[in-house]
Amino acid sequence: MSIHADINKCLAELGRLAPDGYFIGLHIRFAAPVMQFQTYPEAWSDHYTREAYALRDPTIAWGFSAEGASRWSEFTLPDPFNILGEARKFGLNYGLTVSCGPISSRTIASFTRRDREFTDDEIVAISHQIRRLHDITQPPESLTKAQIEALRCIAAGDRHAAAAAKLGISESALKARLLSARERLMARTTAETIQRAKEYRLL
Template sequence: MPDPATEKLFARLDELAPEGYNFGFHIRYSRPALVRNTYRSDWSREYSRRKFILNDPAVVWPLVNDGARRWSEIDMPDPLGVFPAAAEAGYAYGAAFGYGPVESRSLGSIGRGDREFTDAEIAEIEGLVRELHVLTEEREDLRPRQRAALELFASGRTYDAICFDLGISRTALKNRLRGARRVLNAETNTEAAQRAQERGLLGTGSYLGITSGLPRNDRD
């Protein structure tokens, strides 16, 4: 089940930034321990397609600065035109947040279309980010074999197809998925795949929420 303390903080973040946000917590070796993205899917796809993350001021600023800064206050080059593209997509206003040591950095941004975030809103969100950084610090990682099995499951393959791809028996596959569920504190394989995706543990080629081809017994 989801961690109640963490989900309570995210619920408050949902209230303060209802139009969308994207945060990565404890980024190590370019991989975050936890990701939460509530921006609209069309903007997320466009952001990914145009590879904005390579030079997004709202990412670069919190990489090297602690605290919070409105997008309009970030005095950095925007060669890819991330901010104009965000405004066109309905996110004309926003703020960036950064916290933590360089070897385990947490950062992200919030956006909206109608007005700037107030000082009080930004201060509260900054506090939430710091609390979430602390709460998400220690997480047991998936073993490579568990990650491989879960990644194939998330892509929509059947048990038989996964066993063929990995060259293992059905019993071995069930054991790997059971271990992944335990690490991720999930009741079902689908829930485990979703949590692994949120934590950045699965490859970018994984697609969640696919029902076609998924094993019917999701707890095996």
């Protein structure tokens, strides 16, 4: 199974376990996640963004202060802006936050239901899926010399033919190097591959 198929399988199971929405930030580095997925109601997402709640969100604060899982009703952190109270106005009545990984590459995910608290068994199942997602999306420590050379040429503005000529390889060989780098960094395009490689300080 490919990484993308594995990710989609995990997300489908999490969607079943959290029918009223979730937010997953994988490998948060330099204040931004490497990958993120969210299915919260659009009205809540818009309100959350408009009010800049991410800077004050107790679920994120908890995720950076602890590893494991906690129902929102069990939080002891302050919520001076009543963000969880605001969430309930949008149907996010019961919540769960799961956190794992080192502080330098932390994964934080939150899940909601409108009908009831998450059960202990559901928390175990959700935590398992989040750990799985964290592990399979672990950013690589390095790229091959060939992948770096190909990406550097494209990042410098070379077209495929010019980059291939510069490296003394065929255009199809260049494309193969770009594709392997894209798969290694779990990117959808070459431009995204270059951006991620720079973010990971691999270029």
